Amino acid sequence: MIDKRIVFEIHRLRDMQFSIRKIAQTLNIDRGTVAKYIVDPVIVRKAGPARSSKLDPYRDFIKEMVDQYPKINAPVVLRQIQGKGFDGEITILREYLRLLKDRPKEAFIRFESQPGEQLQIDWGHFGSLTYEGSSRKLYALAVIESHSRMLYVAFTHSQKQETLHFCLVEAFRYFGGTPREIVVDNMLTAVTERVGSMIRFNGSFLEFLRIFGISPVACNIRAPHEKGKIENSIKYLRHNFWPLRTFTDLEDANHQVLAWLDTTANQRLHQTTGERPAYRFVKDALRPLPEPLPDFRETETLLVYKDFGVRFDANIYTVPPRLVGKTVTVKADGRTLSVYYKEKQVATHQRAWKKKQRVELPSHTEQVKKLKKKVFMDKQIMVFMSLGQEAVDYLEKLADASQPIKKTVDRLLILNDDYGTASLIYALKKALKHKLYGFGYIQNILYQEMTPEIRHLPVSLKDDQLNKIRLSQPNLAEYDAIALQKRKK
DSSP states (O other): OOOHHHHHHHHHHHHTTOOHHHHHHHHTOOHHHHHHHHHOSOOOOOOOOOOOOTTGGGHHHHHHHHHHOTTOOHHHHHHHHHTTTOOSOHHHHHHHHHHHHTSOOOOOOOOOOOTTTEEEEEEEEEEEEEETTEEEEEEEEEEEETTTTEEEEEEESOOOHHHHHHHHHHHHHHHTSBOSEEEEOSOTTTEEEEETTEEEEOHHHHHHHHHHTOEEEEOOTTOGGGGHHHHHHHHHIIIIISTTOOOSSHHHHHHHHHHHIIIIITTSOOTTTSSOHHHHOOGGGSBOOOSSOOOOSEEEEEEOOTTSEEEETTEEEEOOGGGTTOEEEEEEOSSEEEEEETTEEEEEEEOOOSSSOEEOOHHHHHHHHHHHHHHHTSHHHHHHHTTOHHHHHHHHHHHHTTOOHHHHHHHHHHHHHHHOHHHHHHHHHHHHHTTOOSHHHHHHHHHHHOOOOOOOOOOOOSSHHHHTOOOOOOOHHHHHHHHHHHHHO
């Protein structure tokens, strides 16, 4: 059975698309061994039954208490584990505590990276920003080039996978290239699982790093010295940049922090190196960015609703009305949101951070008005509007409710043939009063309260279009006015 670190290296190299032969050559082990551990990374060697102890279930908990309080004594620990179900004697506990406290103290040696070799990254939480009553959490991703202490910071409203990738690409652009490795802590967007020394990296994160040829390095739990450079940078950001500042929005926060990086953070004399990070930084040591760069914006596939809008991140963004009912792709960064249909860009909005907003483009609203105008010029709709003001009012409400106007009007005119105009107007009035917009509501009112008229069907003609001809309802008030004029004469 091989060491767990070798098992981890096998899977890390496999994730980087190494062949079994190449992995075996790299790690100097047998190809059969590589294949076996790719199939099953946890191969347990058969052994005789181990001697168990009542203390076994509590060993990790005890170790954590000793790490946090090195001088803690046995009676205190005993009370803690008795509360969790331990029913053994204090003797075995004293023996285990003696072993823990007699461990040799680990000495930490400061590790200095070569230029362009390593970046360290970490998130920091910086309260929230308010947008006219809507609050958004504010995070900062800090990225430091380990050799020079050159720092990059990006403020975001999210710690999602896509946000991490997008910010890292912005950091690579800022530095002018990519490192050979990135040191991360145990954030879920980088490390999904770790058992002892075996680490399973997030698949999306590995795929992202593969494009740039970067190797991930995960810090051990409770080992802050392994990423001390970036942790110190977060503290420096909190105490040097953050105090007494105000921001109008996310873009303003990023604008201010970039100015601070260029004029203060990367120009100061660093306490450890004794040099200015901007002068110590060796850009040529970094590897060049691939061209073209993949698109790492936050991406979602969304349905366009009847209000010609898509729902994204607590807001509605409009698209051309011809796309109602279709599926589009939305890509967003911290500044803009773009909409694509069949890989063609159809709309671009400034991203809104205030929640529950409808973000419209005037061109989309104008297109809707033109479409409505065309609909209202249809002959059947003109006939329906001639029935009276109630019909006109109901038609407008149908349009506002994004109902299928032409289809609904055709069916309402059939109800007019069956029940008569007076009954239809009654149903329209009642539906308007109760804000019921749609054919089904009118049909139900007429079915429950009215009786269909007995009507004799006209002669059916061969041309079906002629059978569908309807005449507009005449305005009798006009005839009354003509009659009155004749009487006056």
